[in-house]
Amino acid sequence: MWNHTRVLESLGLQLRTARRVVRRRPLSVSRIVEAPDERLVFVVGSPRSGTTFLASAIGSVPGFIDLGEVAALKAAIPGLARRPVPEASAEIRRILDLTRRLGLTGGLRGVEQTPETAYVVEAALAAYPRARVVHIVRDGRDVACSLLDRGWLNQGRAGADDAGLSYGAQARFWVEPGREEEFGRAEDARRCAWAWRRYVSAARAIGDRAVEVRYEQVASDPAAAARGLAAALDAPEGPLADALGRMHDRSIGRHRTDLTPAQLQAVEAECGELLDALGYR
Secondary structure (H helix, E strand, O other), X not given: OOOHHHHHHHHHHHHXXXXXXXXXXXXXXXXXXXXXXXXXXXXXXXXXXXXXXXXXXXXXXXXXXXXXXXXXXXXXXXXXXXXXXHHHHHHHHHHHHHHHHHOOOOOOEEEEOOHHHHHHHHHHHHHOOOOEEEEEEOOHHHHHHHHHHHOOOOOOOOOXXXXXXXXXXOOOOOOOOOOHHHHHHOOHHHHHHHHHHHHHHHHHXXXXXXXXXXXXXXXXXXXXXXXXXXXXXXXXXXXXXXXXXXXXXXXXOOHHHHOOHHHHHHHHHHHHHHHHHOOOO
16 A cells, blocks of 8 residues: 555655756757666765765766756665565666656666665666666775764764755664664764775675776876776766866875874774775775
């Protein structure tokens, strides 16, 4: 049986996303009459790793359009992550097809940038077999700094994001079963590192079905980053390099000054093994 309230809330979120998408590119006949391109791009990674920037850069390239974080999808993912792949796949397809139709994205390749899609990527690829996944990775210690600044995981933080998901120290769906209380009791810096570890581990589990991009390479050598990414996405290299060139490198290595010794110790205790595996220390 349908939950009418939930259906109406989801439709409201989709309409809000669609209004934003419509404004991102000039309207044309093709955008109105052509079917949306099946070759979606899913940009995943830990929050504060550059997912928004990267999706916006790809979406600015001719033939692509940035869908932003599709709020209806983001709101659904905690439940979808617990459902069988065929069921989750059908729901992902329903949400994104409706959002793209409402956003008049005909003829364009949608770029979806919800970080949590990493937890349902198998279902996303089942929904869109011709899609590509791009995983952007950033030093987890710098991510922890940025997450601390935002306060999304901090103890006592009130409020919710645009998908209606609450901020604060409570355990999310991605916390390992049996560790929910530990997550809630952890200090803020460790909780932020925990989030980075879980998101990155989920995205890396995609294996060779994902294209990995390093935040630090995009900032230091956008042309090289664009070369590999353009080939993987069958996108024009020049415009992509120009778009990636807008990233700044001022926040690289900020953990050296922004984290206290105690915070850095907590962060590395939680995610040091993954930092090592990725070559960050």
